[in-house]
Amino acid sequence: MANKLFAPELFRPPLDIPDIPYDHLLRKAAESNPDRLAIVYHNLSFTYRETVSMVNSIANGLYELGLRKGDHVCLFTTNRPEYIVTFIAAASIGVVVSPMNPSYKEREISYQLENSEAKAILIQRELVPTLALALNQKEFPNLQHIIVTGARPPETLPNSIAFGQLLSQSSPKAPPHVDVTGDDLLALPYSSGTTGLPKGTMLTHRNLVSNNLQFTNAQGINPTDAALLFLPFYHIYGVMLTGSFLACGGTQIMMERFDLLESLELCEKYQVTYYFAVPPIILGLANAPVDLGKMKSIKYIFSGAAPMPTDPARRLQEKIPGRVVQGYGLTEASPLTHSQPRDISLVRLGSVGLPTHNTECKIVDVETGTRELPQGEQGELIIKGPQIMQGYWKAPEATAQALRDGWLYTGDIAYIDEDGYTYIVDRKKEMIKYHGFGVAPAEIEALLLEHPTILDAAVIGVPDDEAGELIKGIIVKKPGATITEEDVLNFANGKLAGYKRLRLVEFIDAIPKTASGKILRRELQEREKAK
Numbered sequence: 450m451a452n453k454l455f456a457p458e459l460f461r462p463p464l465d466i467p468d469i470p471y472d473h474l475l476r477k478a479a480e481s482n483p484d485r486l487a488i489v490y491h492n493l494s495f496t497y498r499e500t501v502s503m504v505n506s507i508a509n510g511l512y513e514l515g516l517r518k519g520d521h522v523c524l525f526t527t528n529r530p531e532y533i534v535t536f537i538a539a540a541s542i543g544v545v546v547s548p549m550n551p552s553y554k555e556r557e558i559s560y561q562l563e564n565s566e567a568k569a570i571l572i573q574r575e576l577v578p579t580l581a582l583a584l585n586q587k588e589f590p591n592l593q594h595i596i597v598t599g600a601r602p603p604e605t606l607p608n609s610i611a612f613g614q615l616l617s618q619s620s621p622k623a624p625p626h627v628d629v630t631g632d633d634l635l636a637l638p639y640s641s642g643t644t645g646l647p648k649g650t651m652l653t654h655r656n657l658v659s660n661n662l663q664f665t666n667a668q669g670i671n672p673t674d675a676a677l678l679f680l681p682f683y684h685i686y687g688v689m690l691t692g693s694f695l696a697c698g699g700t701q702i703m704m705e706r707f708d709l710l711e712s713l714e715l716c717e718k719y720q721v722t723y724y725f726a727v728p729p730i731i732l733g734l735a736n737a738p739v740d741l742g743k744m745k746s747i748k749y750i751f752s753g754a755a756p757m758p759t760d761p762a763r764r765l766q767e768k769i770p771g772r773v774v775q776g777y778g779l780t781e782a783s784p785l786t787h788s789q790p791r792d793i794s795l796v797r798l799g800s801v802g803l804p805t806h807n808t809e810c811k812i813v814d815v816e817t818g819t820r821e822l823p824q825g826e827q828g829e830l831i832i833k834g835p836q837i838m839q840g841y842w843k844a845p846e847a848t849a850q851a852l853r854d855g856w857l858y859t860g861d862i863a864y865i866d867e868d869g870y871t872y873i874v875d876r877k878k879e880m881i882k883y884h885g886f887g888v889a890p891a892e893i894e895a896l897l898l899e900h901p902t903i904l905d906a907a908v909i910g911v912p913d914d915e916a917g918e919l920i921k922g923i924i925v926k927k928p929g930a931t932i933t934e935e936d937v938l939n940f941a942n943g944k945l946a947g948y949k950r951l952r953l954v955e956f957i958d959a960i961p962k963t964a965s966g967k968i969l970r971r972e973l974q975e976r977e978k979a980k
Contacts, residue, residue, distance in 0.1 A: 518543030631655030649842030672698035727885035754885030777801035881910035
């Protein structure tokens with residue numbers, strides 16, 4: 450029988466989640482704290498009043514360009530204020546946002562622009578050459594507007610629009626009223642599946658509003674908190690963080706990318722209370738040959754995106770006064786579904802915590818997916834709640850597989866202990882996790898098979914202490930062909946984002962497969978372990 454002291458309902462009472470458009474969270478926070486600092490970026494800082502004014506200007510600018518409810522805009526930048534402002538501005542007029550990884554190459558850009566049917570794209574000036582390559586190779590009939598960061602358009606894209614001009618020339622007053630409901634689509638982040646190319650994950654205003662409130666309430670975040678945000682905004686983890694800290698009236702300090710020493714300086718300068726990380730950063734902090742005394746204001750180091758190794762977490766915990774915790778989520782859940790209790794005495798380091806507010810979870814047998822398993826028994830984790838996606842964009846079969854009777858089938862193998870804490874133990878899916886980012890083997894395999902001398906290919910993850918998993922290509926050469934490991938790496942990695950790149954290559958005589966042709970990846974992984 451579960452110990453009632455740890456009963457999840459004691460920590461996570463139901464939340465009354467308002468049926469409002471996503472931008473109303475920021476607007477409500479600005480009404481309460483108009484002069485509080487909202488965003489810090491290098492030597493720039495913006496109050497809530499100023500942030501709303503910028504959101505209004507860009508919303509009006511997008512509307513004047515002809516973007517309307519249901520149109521799609523891609524965001525192709527690193528972490529910077531323009532990203533957040535455009536995301537919320539688009540939400541204000543019912544435009545759907547599709548985040549794009551800034552490390553994408555032209556092949557990946559082309560796929561998402563075409564698949565998402567984007568009508569506009571916001572792009573960081575430094576990334577224009579990569580977009581230009583994609584535009585030179587293919588036409589995108591839906592793409593009508595290119596908005597580039599900076600004060601004036603680059604000469605290489607004469608028909609583009611400068612973000613600075615759009616901001617300064619548009620009215621800072623509230624944009625035209627658009628009837629946006631909680632059921633309307635808001636975001637289309639692309640999530641790599643176990644087969645084929647990445648799929649757009651359809652998240653509504655209600656999904657993201659719910660998850661922002663679930664997260665801030667579960668963690669007890671309030672306007673006095675300051676978050677250091679270096680995790681990428683294009684990733685659903687970053688989307689949740691930046692939205693949540695604006696929703697609760699807190700302050701977010703932005704970094705384009707992680708730099709340990711700079712992060713420590715910013716922690717001290719801005720008295721950061723929340724430091725968000727992924728497991729490789731936990732490892733880096735635990736092993737850092739520097740004093741972590743500048744983290745004295747930190748209340749929580751929160752790890753997500755991949756299972757957190759407990760040994761580095763314990764070693765880091767000994768170095769700081771704050772608490773090291775991990776949570777759990779996935780793109781299809783906006784993303785948060787589990788986090789630790791606020792009471793640090795009840796935190797269980799090896800667990801991902803308890804279901805967040807208004808969220809149910811259970812463990813079912815892997816074979817049928819219908820029989821609920823008892824406490825302590827391992828099976829597939831399935832989840833239900835207001836943050837669960839509506840489905841995959843243009844992928845009804847994948848949607849039907851993931852969503853069944855209102856439950857999201859996560860593909861993760863887990864168990865729940867007698868006190869309601871969830872533990873992730875394995876992945877049913879074949880996804881590779883490299884530095885917390887999901888990589889679909891099938892996508893890289895399809896690319897490898899384009900090489901004229903490769904007959905067959907399989908891709909697996911190889912365990913690595915720092916990265917989580919390294920991506921390995923297993924290659925079968927065509928008879929009589931000559932190809933080296935370096936040839937394979939150069940061919941594939943020139944067409945892939947950094948986190949998807951092959952790190953290892955091996956040549957074998959044949960890829961083990963089932964009678965139906967499915968790659969026996971587990972057999973390849975067992976073969977790797979036996980070396």
